[in-house]
Amino acid sequence: MDPVLKRKWPRSDLETSVMGFGAAPIGNFFRPISDDESASLVKAAWEAGVRYFDTAPSYGHGLSEARCGQSLRWYPREDFVLSTKVGRLLKPRRRSEINFKPWVDGLPFEWHFDYSYDGAMRSIEDSLQRMGLEHVDIALIHEVDEYTHGSRQPEVFEVAMSGAAKALLRLREEGVIKAIGVGVNECSVAQAAIERIDFDCVLLAGRYTLLEQDALDSFLPMCIQKQVSVIVGGGYNSGILATGATPTAKYNYAPATEPILERVRRIERVCAKYNVPLKSAAMHFILAHPAIPTVIPGVRSVAQLNENLSTFRAEIPKDFWSELRSMELIRPDAPTP
Numbered sequence: 001m002d003p004v005l006k007r008k009w010p011r012s013d014l015e016t017s018v019m020g021f022g023a024a025p026i027g028n029f030f031r032p033i034s035d036d037e038s039a040s041l042v043k044a045a046w047e048a049g050v051r052y053f054d055t056a057p058s059y060g061h062g063l064s065e066a067r068c069g070q071s072l073r074w075y076p077r078e079d080f081v082l083s084t085k086v087g088r089l090l091k092p093r094r095r096s097e098i099n100f101k102p103w104v105d106g107l108p109f110e111w112h113f114d115y116s117y118d119g120a121m122r123s124i125e126d127s128l129q130r131m132g133l134e135h136v137d138i139a140l141i142h143e144v145d146e147y148t149h150g151s152r153q154p155e156v157f158e159v160a161m162s163g164a165a166k167a168l169l170r171l172r173e174e175g176v177i178k179a180i181g182v183g184v185n186e187c188s189v190a191q192a193a194i195e196r197i198d199f200d201c202v203l204l205a206g207r208y209t210l211l212e213q214d215a216l217d218s219f220l221p222m223c224i225q226k227q228v229s230v231i232v233g234g235g236y237n238s239g240i241l242a243t244g245a246t247p248t249a250k251y252n253y254a255p256a257t258e259p260i261l262e263r264v265r266r267i268e269r270v271c272a273k274y275n276v277p278l279k280s281a282a283m284h285f286i287l288a289h290p291a292i293p294t295v296i297p298g299v300r301s302v303a304q305l306n307e308n309l310s311t312f313r314a315e316i317p318k319d320f321w322s323e324l325r326s327m328e329l330i331r332p333d334a335p336t337p
Helices: 035-048 063-072 117-131 146-162 164-173 187-196 219-226 237-243 258-274 278-287 302-313 318-326
Strands: 006-008 015-017 052-054 081-086 088-092 109-113 138-142 179-184 201-205 229-233
Touching (some): 063 081, 063 117, 081 117, 117 138, 138 164, 146 187, 179 187, 187 201, 219 229, 237 258, 237 278, 258 278, 258 318
Parallel strands (some): 052 081, 201 229
Antiparallel strands (some): 006 015
């Protein structure tokens, strides 16, 4: 699979490279990287042919957006697709008073949730100012899910659908933004959003992978029906599908449990039999679904970027997928390459 091959979105006619650039790491996610390292990473992605970049105000409290803008500003604007998010507004504050976790050394802004109509309008304007760019292509309502809001999720979701969503619908109608949607951690919330609003896309984090395929029950079929494009983040389930079943493997940002470790070990044995890298299997599997035009693995270094590019280019025999299916390691209704 060519990682920089472009796929067209059915509703908006956007074209994104199969491998996008997830810009959370350059917001200093968990640990810092320097401005020079960040710039080199975006430059290397561009030179490799990556043409889709995803960021958000919350990533490093504005740092990811600032670095994306600084690195992309002098490339022809129509040659790449850029997404950012709404739902948090940033306000200047002393660094010593900000709790940056899980980010490290972000910009000196604290954030607060704001899913209102006015908040979304303000958020887009603020993002353009931080990036120094004239427009974004995709705007996503960020994290209106249980993972983020717990028991308050239904209330937050209602505010977002009646507030921020209406703002994004207006911006799309006016041609300011080409595609709108939500960026969430749960299929049920993503499905509720596309049932409610005429969205073009969803960014789904970690819920359709070699380890998790419940999205096939109703969410992904609905996306096909409504021609909603699904951007997949967290395709390695936060680590284990990249590292394999190591003692320190992470699954959904926590230590992997023994049942998950054993399932990954079984997948790894099939990988070894057919000489298929686990990471390649993880990425190829996700992209075989017709609703998914792009994945956005996060990278921290040029070496990781080059490894991901090689990951996509690996050849995988059809018998590999047949064996995973026969061993009930992927669902019988899961599309495969």
